Amino acid sequence: MTNLAVWARLRGTPPTPADADPSLDLLQSASARLADVDIAGALDDTRQLSDAYRSVFSNWSDDAQARVAADSIAARVSDMVTRTLRTRAAN
Helix, strand or coil: CCCHHHHHHHCCCCCCCCCCCCHHHHHHHHHHHHHCCCHHHHHHHHHCCCHHHHHHCHHHHHHHHHHHHHHHHHHHHHHHHHHHHHHHHHC
16 A cells, blocks of 8 residues: 555546545545554544545555554553563562
């Protein structure tokens, strides 16, 4: 998914003028965020898409939400393990 805007066009989503519907700009922003490994940011962008585009990305959005939740849990577990190890090392 290096370029979500191109992918959406290939899927046959009806084109709309950029000034009337910011979806293409949002897809380009989401694509750039994914390139920077910012899944949460890309997900935020895709949540703002018009209905026509949002339906195309519904499966991706579900997967991205699961990934963001998993990353959050992994970060919390890592922090807990680090604190525990530091506490034990200090004793």
